[in-house]
Amino acid sequence: MxxxxxxxxxxxxxxxxxxxxxxxxxxxxxxxxxxxxxxxQVKGLGGxxxxxxxxxxxxxxxxxxxxxxxxxxxxxxGKRVRDGSLDMFxxxxxxxxxxxxxxxFALRRFGRVAQGLLVLVWALVLLDVAWTPVKVVxxxxxxxxxxxxxxxxxxxxxxxxxxxxxxxxxxxxFTYGGNTLLGYPPTIFAQELVRGVVYVVPLAFVNWxxxxxxxxRPAPAGVPEWAVFASPLVAAVCCGVxxxxxxxxIRSYRSTGS
Amino acid sequence: xxxxxxxxxxxxxxxxxxxxxxxxxxxxxxxxxFILSYTYIALWAERPQLGGYSMEDALAxxxxxxxxxxxxxxxxxxxxxxxxxxxxxxxxxxxLYRPADLQTWWFSANLGRAAYQLLGRxxxxxxxGALVFDFTLPSGPGAWLAFLVAVVLxxxxxxxxxxxxxxxxxxxxxxxxxxxVAWLGGLFFSGMLLPLNVFPGALGxxxxxxxxASMLQVPADVYLGRYEDAGALAGAYAFQGCWALVLFGAxxxxxxxxxxxxxxxxx
Numbered sequence: 001m002x003x004x005x006x007x008x009x010x011x012x013x014x015x016x017x018x019x020x021x022x023x024x025x026x027x028x029x030x031x032x033x034x035x036x037x038x039x040x041q042v043k044g045l046g047g048x049x050x051x052x053x054x055x056x057x058x059x060x061x062x063x064x065x066x067x068x069x070x071x072x073x074x075x076x077x078g079k080r081v082r083d084g085s086l087d088m089f090x091x092x093x094x095x096x097x098x099x100x101x102x103x104x105f106a107l108r109r110f111g112r113v114a115q116g117l118l119v120l121v122w123a124l125v126l127l128d129v130a131w132t133p134v135k136v137v138x139x140x141x142x143x144x145x146x147x148x149x150x151x152x153x154x155x156x157x158x159x160x161x162x163x164x165x166x167x168x169x170x171x172x173x174f175t176y177g178g179n180t181l182l183g184y185p186p187t188i189f190a191q192e193l194v195r196g197v198v199y200v201v202p203l204a205f206v207n208w209x210x211x212x213x214x215x216x217r218p219a220p221a222g223v224p225e226w227a228v229f230a231s232p233l234v235a236a237v238c239c240g241v242x243x244x245x246x247x248x249x250i251r252s253y254r255s256t257g258s
Numbered sequence: 259x260x261x262x263x264x265x266x267x268x269x270x271x272x273x274x275x276x277x278x279x280x281x282x283x284x285x286x287x288x289x290x291x292f293i294l295s296y297t298y299i300a301l302w303a304e305r306p307q308l309g310g311y312s313m314e315d316a317l318a319x320x321x322x323x324x325x326x327x328x329x330x331x332x333x334x335x336x337x338x339x340x341x342x343x344x345x346x347x348x349x350x351x352x353x354l355y356r357p358a359d360l361q362t363w364w365f366s367a368n369l370g371r372a373a374y375q376l377l378g379r380x381x382x383x384x385x386x387g388a389l390v391f392d393f394t395l396p397s398g399p400g401a402w403l404a405f406l407v408a409v410v411l412x413x414x415x416x417x418x419x420x421x422x423x424x425x426x427x428x429x430x431x432x433x434x435x436x437x438x439v440a441w442l443g444g445l446f447f448s449g450m451l452l453p454l455n456v457f458p459g460a461l462g463x464x465x466x467x468x469x470x471a472s473m474l475q476v477p478a479d480v481y482l483g484r485y486e487d488a489g490a491l492a493g494a495y496a497f498q499g500c501w502a503l504v505l506f507g508a509x510x511x512x513x514x515x516x517x518x519x520x521x522x523x524x525x
Binding site for chain 2: 015017018019020023024026027030031033034037038040041042043044045046164165166167168169170172173174177180181184188189190193
C-alpha cells in the first residue's frame with residue numbers, strides 16, 4: 001500500500017519517471033559496457049571467457065536488482081532516525097520493516113533487474129553448458145537465494161543505522177561492492193578476499209559457488225564441495241541474523257525528544 | 259569577497275561535522291579501490307601497457323579515482339540535491355533575496371566542501387592503496403603541486419556541471435531525471451569505470467574532449483606525468499579552464515533566465 005502510494009507520487013512527474021527508468025537501465029548497462037570494453041582488449045580474464053564472466057555478471061546483477069527493488073530503500077532510514085520522522089511509521093498498524101522498505105519505493109529500480117536478466121540470457125545463449133537436471137534447478141534457486149542474501153545484508157546495515165545514523169555508506173560497500181565483486185571471476189582476487197566473502201560476509205553464496213558448479217569449475221581452494229548447494233541454508237541464516245539485529249535496533253530506538 | 263570566504267569556510271565546517279559519514283565513505287572508497295585494483299591487475303596482466311599505462315600507473319589511476327569521487331563530484335556534486343529541493347519547495351526565493359549572487363554563493367560553499375572531502379575522503383584511501391599495492395607516485399613536490407592544480411580545476415568544472423543540472427529544476431521541478439542523466443555522464447565519461455584512453459576508437463576520442471574528462475582523466479594524467487613539458491601541462495589546464503568558463507557561463511545564463519521568468523512555488 002505504501003509502495004503503491006510512492007508509485008502514484010512518482011507518476012505525477014511522468015516524463016521524469018520515464019527518464020529515470022531508462023537511465024537506471026543505462027547506468028547498470030554501462031557497468032557491463034566496461035566488461036565489454038575489457039574483453040575488446042583481452043580474450044580471457046583470470047582464465048574465464050566472456051560468456052562465463054557474463055554469467056557471473058548476470059546472476060549477481062539480477063539478484064542484486066531484485067534485492068535493491070524490494071529492500072533498497074531501507075538505507076534511507078538513517079535520515080528518519082536522525083530527524084525523528086520514524087515515529088510516524090511506528091504509529092501505523094503495519095510492520096515497521098515493510099513500511100521502511102516501501103518508503104520512497106522506486107519502480108525505476110526495475111531497470112537494474114531487467115538489465116541483469118538481459119545479460120544472463122545472453123550468457124546462457126553463448127555458453128556451452130552440459131545441462132543436467134541439478135544445474136537447471138540450481139539456476140533459479142541461485143537467483144532467489146542471492147536476492148535474499150543481498151536483502152538480508154541491506155536490512156542488517158539498516159539495523160546499524162539505529163545507532164550510527166550517518167553510516168549508510170558502509171552498507172554500500174557490501175551491497176554495491178559485492179555486486180561488482182561477484183560480476184568478476186573469483187580467480188582474479190586475492191585468496192584472503194575470496195575466503196572473506198565465503199566465511200565472513202557470505203556473498204560468495206549469491207552466485208560464485210553455485211555458478212562455478214554450473215560451469216563445471218572447481219570451487220575456490222579450501223571450500224568444501226557441498227558448499228555449492230548451501231545457498232538456501234546460508235540465505236536462511238542471513239535472514240535470521242538480520243531479523244535479530246532489526247529487532248534489537250527497534251528496541252534501542254529513542255525518538256529525537258523534541 | 260569576505261562574504262564568500264566565510265561561506266566557503268562554512269561549507270568546510272559543515273561537512274567536517276559528519277565524521278561518521280566521512281569514516282563510512284573512506285571505508286567504502288577503500289573497498290571499491292581493492293575490487294577495482296584486482297580487476298585492473300587481471301586486465302593489465304593480459305595486456306601490459308594497455309592505454310599506454312604500466313601496471314603501476316593503472317593501479318595509481320584506480321586510487322586517484324577513489325580519492326576524487328567526492329572531491330570532483332564524479333557521482334554527484336554533493337550540493338545539487340539540496341539546491342533542487344530548495345527550488346522545488348520555493349525556499350529559493352529566500353536565497354534570491356540575499357545580497358549575494360546565487361551561483362557564487364553555492365560555488366563558495368562547494369569549494370569548502372571539496373577541500374574538506376580532499377582531506378577527509380581523498381588522502382586516507384590513497385594512503386591505504388599505496389601501502390597495499392605497488393603504484394606510481396609523483397616524482398616530487400612539483401608534480402604533487404601540478405596534480406593539485408588539476409584537481410582544483412576539475413572540481414570547478416564539476417561544480418559548473420552540477421549547477422546547470424540543478425538549474426533545470428526551475429523548469430522541471432522534479433530534478434530526478436536530469437540528475438540521473440548527469441550521473442550517467444559523470445560515471446562513464448569521467449573515466450571512473452575504465453580510463454578514457456582505454457576506450458576504443460571514436461568513442462575514446464569523443465570521451466576525451468567531453469567536460470567530464472577534466473574531472474578525473476586529466477588530473478590522473480597530470481599525476482602520472484603524462485604532460486611532462488610545461489607546454490603540454492598548460493594545454494591540459496587550458497582544456498579544463500575552457501570547460502569551466504563555458505559551463506559557468508551557461509549556468510549564469512540559465513540562472514538569469516530562471517529568475518526573470520519562473521514563478522517561484524508558493525510565492
